[in-house]
Amino acid sequence: MDTLMWEAKAPKGLGGELLEWVLAEGMTGLDESLRTEVFTASERVVVIVIGDEVPRTLPEPPAELIERTPHAWPFTRIASTAEGRDR
Numbered sequence: 146m147d148t149l150m151w152e153a154k155a156p157k158g159l160g161g162e163l164l165e166w167v168l169a170e171g172m173t174g175l176d177e178s179l180r181t182e183v184f185t186a187s188e189r190v191v192v193i194v195i196g197d198e199v200p201r202t203l204p205e206p207p208a209e210l211i212e213r214t215p216h217a218w219p220f221t222r223i224a225s226t227a228e229g230r231d232r
Contacts, residue, residue, distance in 0.1 A: 148222055149200040151192040153215035160188035163210045167192060171203040188212070195222070 155163035167183060167190050175181050178196040185191075194200040202217040 147196060147199045148220040149192075149194045149196075149202060149217060150220065151194070151203050151215060151217045153190050153206060153210075154212045155188040155190070155210055156212050157188060159210055160185060160190070163188070163190050163206060166206055166210055167203070171206065173204075175200065175203075 153163060153167075164183070164185055172181060172183075172192065175194055178194045178200050180195045182193045183190065184193075192203060199219050203215070206215065
């Protein structure tokens with residue numbers, strides 16, 4: 146099982162628009178993943194994609210929605226304490 150963490154930072158005041166783009170267009174084609182989670186913090190959007198193989202990265206957002214080039218890091222899962230836990 147492999148994981149991709151993708152993070153982008155929007156210019157001040159455009160975090161909502163970046164999030165909308167990620168949800169509408171950026172996640173297209175990630176259906177093969179086992180799980181995809183999206184997080185926000187101020188002007189940042191983070192997407193975590195977990196799949197059986199290394200997930201592909203998200204496409205480049207429109208230039209006006211990002212302050213800098215998004216970062217993407219592939220990870221290999223070693224362990225998880227959340228599995229089987231009641232919430």
